[in-house]
Amino acid sequence: MKGDPILRLTQARINQGKTVILSDVDLHISQGDFQYLIGSTGSGKSSLLKTLYGDLPLKEGSGEVCGIKLNNLKEKEIPGLRRRIGIVFQDFQLLTDRSVHDNLKFVLQATGWTSKKEINKKIQEVLGKVGMDQKESKMPHQLSGGEQQRVAIARALLNDPQLILADEPTGNLDPSTSEEIMILLEQISNSGRAILMATHDYSLILKFPHETLKCENGTVFNTVQNSL
Numbered sequence: 001m002k003g004d005p006i007l008r009l010t011q012a013r014i015n016q017g018k019t020v021i022l023s024d025v026d027l028h029i030s031q032g033d034f035q036y037l038i039g040s041t042g043s044g045k046s047s048l049l050k051t052l053y054g055d056l057p058l059k060e061g062s063g064e065v066c067g068i069k070l071n072n073l074k075e076k077e078i079p080g081l082r083r084r085i086g087i088v089f090q091d092f093q094l095l096t097d098r099s100v101h102d103n104l105k106f107v108l109q110a111t112g113w114t115s116k117k118e119i120n121k122k123i124q125e126v127l128g129k130v131g132m133d134q135k136e137s138k139m140p141h142q143l144s145g146g147e148q149q150r151v152a153i154a155r156a157l158l159n160d161p162q163l164i165l166a167d168e169p170t171g172n173l174d175p176s177t178s179e180e181i182m183i184l185l186e187q188i189s190n191s192g193r194a195i196l197m198a199t200h201d202y203s204l205i206l207k208f209p210h211e212t213l214k215c216e217n218g219t220v221f222n223t224v225q226n227s228l
């Protein structure tokens with residue numbers, strides 16, 4: 001299950017407008033890999049992830065994510081890219097005016113699902129994977145932070161992505177809830193999906209060790225645990 005390349009950046013440059021944030025970025029992620037992305041505030045972690053999901057253009061170097069080339073990515077190609085990636089944010093980004101079920105239904109309908117039966121089945125399936133199948137009718141404000149993040153992870157799984165990009169997914173959670181979310185992300189990775197997770201939380205990295213990339217001095221390099 002492990003091995004097939006899912007994400008490749010070669011000599012990539014990451015920009016915010018005209019400002020160069022990271023240069024000479026080489027990144028390889030294969031099916032089932034779990035990699036952390038660390039670095040101090042403002043070092044470019046979110047900018048790198050945004051480039052990978054088509055929110056920032058890749059102007060130099062080359063890149064491919066889930067079979068889609070990032071160079072010269074056209075506006076109309078972005079939804080196709082996003083369908084192949086699951087994205088998880090620090091602040092969950094659930095729609096606050098609708099239930100868990102309707103949050104997930106909204107994404108499925110927006111990505112072309114029409115059969116009510118298939119939609120309901122898929123929602124049950126992803127909520128089951130994150131242990132939230134009993135909370136389908138709850139509103140986001142009726143859930144704890146950890147539960148909201150579980151729903152956000154379920155949402156990321158809806159279109160069966162090969163890759164999950166997680167930007168500080170435990171940033172708003174207490175230590176024990178963070179560990180629960182890590183266990184869930186590891187299960188997802190063990191089922192063959194690749195995960196790239198930006199984090200500030202070194203204690204989680206020590207407890208759940210994985211390959212670690214560091215953004216520093218305008219580039220990205222592999223680092224080892226004892227040099228964190």
Ligand SMILES: Nc1ncnc2c1ncn2[C@@H]1O[C@H](COP(=O)(O)OP(=O)(O)OP(=O)(O)O)[C@@H](O)[C@H]1O
Nearest residue numbers: 016017021039040041042043044045046047048215
């Ligand atoms: N929308 C934007 N427009 C212009 N510059 C930006 C924008 N967003 C971020 N930057 C700049 O890009 C640099 C990298 O920011 P980025 O958010 O990628 O860092 P980060 O490592 O994710 O930081 P943090 O850990 O605080 O989330 C910073 O200097 C930041 O000021």
